[in-house]
Amino acid sequence: MAEQLSVELRENQGKLNNRRLRRGGHVPAVLYGHGLENVKLSVSEDALSLALRHGSRLVDLAGGVNESAFIRDLQWNTWGTQVLHVDFTRISADEEVEVTIAIELRGEAPGVRAGGVVEHLIHQVEIACPAGSIPEKLKVNINHLKLEDKILLSQLEIPQGARLLADDLEAVIVQCVVPAELPEEEAAAAVEGEPEVIGAKKEEEEAAEK
Numbered sequence: 001m002a003e004q005l006s007v008e009l010r011e012n013q014g015k016l017n018n019r020r021l022r023r024g025g026h027v028p029a030v031l032y033g034h035g036l037e038n039v040k041l042s043v044s045e046d047a048l049s050l051a052l053r054h055g056s057r058l059v060d061l062a063g064g065v066n067e068s069a070f071i072r073d074l075q076w077n078t079w080g081t082q083v084l085h086v087d088f089t090r091i092s093a094d095e096e097v098e099v100t101i102a103i104e105l106r107g108e109a110p111g112v113r114a115g116g117v118v119e120h121l122i123h124q125v126e127i128a129c130p131a132g133s134i135p136e137k138l139k140v141n142i143n144h145l146k147l148e149d150k151i152l153l154s155q156l157e158i159p160q161g162a163r164l165l166a167d168d169l170e171a172v173i174v175q176c177v178v179p180a181e182l183p184e185e186e187a188a189a190a191v192e193g194e195p196e197v198i199g200a201k202k203e204e205e206e207a208a209e210k
Contacts, residue, residue, distance in 0.1 A: 105120055
């Protein structure tokens with residue numbers, strides 16, 4: 001289900017007016033696509049942040065315009081803490097889009113109890129799917145991941161009607177492996193680098209003097 005966002009038409013443009021909008025808790029936006037004219041909008045920063053936390057990319061715009069749109073691009077500040085501008089494109093629910101989706105591990109691998117460690121190697125993947133079927137995230141169950149087992153991209157479960165956009169379907173998403181041992185040089189360096197016991201050197205010096 002698409003998230004609904006209330007938007008207002010943005011008549012005043014320019015950097016100064018955009019700063020005023022942001023200070024007032026709104027984000028400058030633009031709606032374009034389908035051969036229609038671009039529309040300058042503003043959207044509540046709180047409402048947009050909530051939609052992003054929910055993983056929503058398909059939204060229903062209401063107010064200044066009333067139509068479905070896809071969050072095509074977000075411009076963030078230097079620290080990645082605030083959205084400075086958002087691009088919306090007109091879209092229908094059955095129109096195919098390409099999106100990057102996070103991969104989340106679920107469960108506990110039996111291989112860990114056998115002394116292994118879980119290595120999560122691919123954290124996100126790009127898929128093509130209908131705009132109305134964009135998943136919030138892709139879940140990988142590792143409850144059956146034994147020691148030396150692995151799960152490949154080709155084994156990733158994706159929504160019906162979606163296509164995985166990856167060059168190497170044999171790439172490993174997650175694996176359970178035996179922890180690598182420290183090389184002898186590193187182990188020796190770790191021993192040499194241990195803190196000196198207070199008083200030990202003094203006792204050695206006194207023993208040498210006797």
